[in-house]
Amino acid sequence: MGSAIITAEGLGKKFVLQAQRERYTALRDVLGKKARNLLGGGGGQASTNEFWALKDLSFTVQEGDRVGIVGRNGAGKSTLLKVLSRIVDPTEGRVEINGRLASLLEVGTGFHPELSGRENIFLNGSILGMSRAEIRARFDEIVAFAEVERFLDTPVKRYSSGMYVRLAFAVAAHLEPEILIVDEVLAVGDAEFQRKCIGKMKEVSSGGRTVLFVSHNMAAVQNLCNTAMYLSHGQLVSQGPTDQVVAEYLRAADGSNGSELASRNDRQGNGAIRFTQLALCDGQGRSIAAAQTGADLRMDLHFSAGHGPLRNLHVAMGIDDVYGQRILHLSNETTGQIFDVADGSSRVSIHMPRCPLLPGSYGFTLFSTVNGEMADYLLNAGTFHVESGDYFGTGRLPAGDQGSFITDHRFTLS
Ligand SMILES: Nc1ncnc2c1ncn2[C@@H]1O[C@H](COP(=O)(O)OP(=O)(O)OP(=O)(O)O)[C@@H](O)[C@H]1O
């Protein structure tokens, strides 16, 4: 431990968003840009289609640290990893990296689809600056870890997403980088592979190498990382011991419960309605920051809609565990309660008696149709938190680390 292996100072990344109606706005945009340029770059008058994905980020990572990077969807986590991996140039600031870095970002980066698994291992190794002899020395271990022996000479474009990620992870982790950067790819693998990856990352870091790991899986982050960074809206909210940072992140996520939904621009559908917020209430309708196991729960989905009645409003909420596994799908189609909605409605509530979810954080996805057409679809809309509670009224709490659910049950002895 001791010396800084990554130093970032005043990092910023600005994206210029594509205008939605290209044809219509092109000329005005061009003129606008010209005018701004004439005014000397237009300091201070931010254009509406510019967007800072990272802003004013300064931090250091010590050699040998295992750093978890957490934050809501769109916080800038992946952008930060891309900047550190030099796939994306920062708009402002600078990064200094004192080591050979291997990164595993979205599925697909780094691999050439037409080349075989075997060829990709050599290609990646040489990109990392390794000699053929060094790569050959690690080759068998990589193939065994990835469990792709039979498909070594198949072009990777024919691999399943699971195989692809296994191989990509194996290459990144075994080619002895001094810094290993991993972005959430574990969500794609099965539980067994996830365990293997976490184990491998621990091994890599126990050899003194540095790991940066982005994940929405707080259990995995807490298991692996000794330190964490919490990003929000492209800025660093906190950095420190993992448990503290994760707790802060979960508190903040609880407090807002996806109230940023209204401003999300990664949604699909015709917009007949748009979800704006998930708010949690107890059985008496009082607002609560987190649900509680065994307590009546009401989940209010606030939405905005244009004028006119909504015919056949179908709303569905998918709930995922920390591994991204769908564990519940709640839909008013299944309950047989499709609504026709008069003007002025703004909320659909899901009533869940005796919440069966065990303590932990859960992700949710929202989907709706109006009159049979997709109205609003928000994948990974946000997270909410469940606190422990006395499900049976026995004064004993269900074990929170055993599965995702509790349900009514009793024991008999014969
Ligand atoms: N190439 C791009 N052009 C425009 N905007 C972008 C681009 N890449 C990312 N963004 C935007 O930058 C913001 C940060 O994105 P980023 O992918 O870094 O978030 P994230 O924290 O990784 O989110 P998630 O948890 O969903 O993976 C988002 O609002 C995203 O829409």
Ligand SMILES: [Mg+2]
């Ligand atoms: Mg990301």
